[in-house]
Amino acid sequence: MKQPPVPLLVEGKRADGRAPDQMREVKIEVGVVSNADGSAMVSYGNTVAVAAVYGPREMHPRHLSLPDRAVMRVRYHMAPFSTKDERKSPTPSRREIEISKVLREALEPAIFLEQFPRSRIDVFIEIVQADGSTRVASLTAASLALADAGIPMRDLVIGVSVGLINGVVVLDLNGLEDNYGEGDMPIGYMPNLGRFVLLQLDGAWTREQFAEALKLAIKGAEYVYGKAREALKAKYFEVAEEVAK
Amino acid sequence: MKFVAPRQLIFPGDVVATSDEVVEGAIYLDGNKYRAASIGLVEFREDKIVVVPLEGSYKPKQGDVVIGYVKDVLAMGWEIDIRAPFPAWLPLSEATSKYVDIERISLTSLLNIGDAVVATIKSIDLTDEFPVMLTLREGERLGKIESGIVYEISPVKVPRVIGKKGSMLSLLSELCDIIVGANGRIWAKCKSAEDELLLIKALAKIEAESHVAGLTDRVKALIESIKRAGQPRP
Amino acid sequence: MASVSPYAKRFVSELTRQQIRRLIASGVRIDGRALDQYRDITIRTGVVNTADGSAEVSLGRTRVISGVKIGLGQPFPDAPDEGVLIVNAEILPHSSPYTEIGPPDEAAIELARVVDRGIRHSGFVDFKRLAIDPTKVYVVWVDLYVLNDDGNLVDASNLAAIAALRSTTLPVAVKDESGVIKLDKNNRVAMPTDLSKVPLSTSIGKIDSALFVDPNLEEELSLSGKIVITISQSSIVSVQKTMGFFTESELMQAVDMAYSAKQKLQEAVLKSLV
Secondary structure, eight states: OOOOOOEETTTTTTTOOOOOOOOOOOEEEOOOOOSEEEEEEEEEEEEEEEEEEEEEEOOOOOSSSSSSSOOOEEEEOOTTSSSSSSSSOOSOOHHHHHHHHHHHHHHGGGGGGGGGGGGGEEEEEEEEEEESSSHHHHHHHHHHHHHTTTTHHHHHHEEEEEEEEEEEESSSHOOOOOHSSEEEEEEETTTTTTTTEEEEEEEEEOHHHHHHHHHHHHHHHHHHHHHHHHHHHHHHHHHHHHHHO | BOOOOOOOEETTTTTEEEEEEEEEEEEEEETEEESSSEEEEEETTTHHHHHHSSSOOOOOHHHHHEEEEEEEETTTEEEESSSSSSSSSEEHHHHHSOOOOTTSOOOOSOTTTTEOOOEEEEEEESSSSSSSEEESSSSSEEEEOOSSSEEEOOGGGGGHOOOOGGGHHHHHHHHEEEOOOTTTTTEEEEHHHHHHHHHHHHHHHHHHHTHHHHHHHHHHHHHHHHHHSSOOOO | OOOOOTTTTTTTOOOHHHHHHHHHHHTBBBTTBBBOOOOOEEEOOOOOOOOOOOEEEEETTTTEEEEEEEEEEEOTOOOEEEEEEEEEEEOOOOGGGOSSSSSSSSHHHHHHHHHHHHHHHHHHHHHGGGETTEEEEEEEEEEEEEEEEESSSHHHHHHHHHHHHHTOOOEEEEETTOOOOEEEEEEEEOBBOOOOGOOOEEEEEEETEEEEEEEHHHHTTSSSEEEEEETTTEEEEEEEEEEEEEOOHHHHHHHHHHHHHHHHHHHHHHHOOO
């Protein structure tokens, strides 16, 4: 195991002062790209993801459209300036291609794609600033952007990560913990329906740690879901308050 | 059993009611529960619950009057953008009842790229290359738009522009001559530039505040206040 | 580049789909297997003599060849004392009538990365022993070639990768007169692998609420959910949900299925590998 520059967990406190089951500060804003049909910006601590949704719209080329449902196109991409190290090449890496795929497969079960045959729904996600858990922040942003676009959905999809540090299961890995921890488990969860739509894992986990991680992921997702609802409400309540004046 | 109250803001996945209730709108059935499928506002109408979506794109329905723009002129008709997820087609035979000798007359002289038309959706067939077929022959005030303005709002806000029993539309019609397209495009021809700007202000207010109760009264107040301010003092 | 919902060229009729569902509900599979039963597995090593290690795996009719090539390179800055592993997968145009020629698409990239993570986190390969000096390490290229796709490419590819790695011999690193490190291809030592830590992946399909291992192609085209769980010793080292959704209890059930499948897979692997 690689040696971290600072201890990751000391007497139940993480390097950034959080408890094991604590999220970083979560900030969510809906409707940040006025040209898009739907959009959202989500921050988990220093990780910032912006998602924009266009569609359902015409599928080009037409022969790639599906006769019984909408095609989803999902792009996860990291800005060249988003990482602490040297500039990230803007060419999509194998990692970004894989993440785009798992995000698409996490969003597809949430959307009534069958209501829009022969059309296309585009979801573009850009990581503006990366400090761990980028794919799960992306997932929350994407699902809020889809809801903001009014695309019929079964539930919101909330992303959170769970990790393993010194044998302790922790919530919401930051970049340091992602690099030096013993395990990483990004999760996508539908809070109303209790369904996991994204699940990846690496590291070395016991069955018990895995079971505990699922429980902690649900707890984290429910916390973020509360923030997501507040953000959606804010968009409409601001108008209502304005009117009341 | 109902799980919502009138005028409640709800989000995808929220439980609306058990399946023994009558529920309509942006909902889906999950086991024995109706859940919201969109960001929406709850309305109780007589014995039923309606979830009115607050966001969403235009879903074409047969019989809808829509306002479209000519995108392309083909051999036997026009491709029209009606803000739907698939292309719409206006065949020559549905554009006019008159005989047109296409050997001698170019279709562009009838409708050209960029022209706006008011049309009715004649049919929808998703297996067709152009799933939506339009007509100018079945309905009133259909055809090419020669003058006036077209203002776009979110398609889900169209019922608000019409209002309960047409109350909002009759209020707006005092200002201008209006055709409301089901696809969220609104044609208007106003007597003066002042009325045109006033109408646009009113439509923007309707779109922004559609989820807040008392909309028609507020729009009425807006129109009156601006009209009053614009008139010379006695 | 974006991930696009794939075009449904790999078509299975609604009748077959219903048949599969009906059978699964009563606990059997369209090819007669039980829900926890793998297709027949054969593993052969040393199938390509131009490679430093190789294997061919058949999982039912699915066939994957894996070749290992050893090179010299620089270590990654965050792991200066470890060798480098690079896994690449090609789903060949041979493998089905629906596979097109071209660079690895997202399915091939995901396949390679899932296999890579299982090997990397299991300790099966001792990467520390692949470091030569602070600036030079062994680079282990594992190339997976899918020859025939009859479903469950991940498990077949994972078995092919570990069998090829186990059969790999490393050319000994020597310094020439000017002090440059080179590989002596005539002088070889075994790849440092530990069979007790072998990572074994189990692909689990879901139809309605039934879970089953090792879906074949017809089943894959009928699935409502799919997840791959890789286990080494008693640890879960990699998971990838690739389709649909799972509830918490379904996930725990899938993990338990993967633990028991791992025991059987390990027997098959130990029988074929020395």
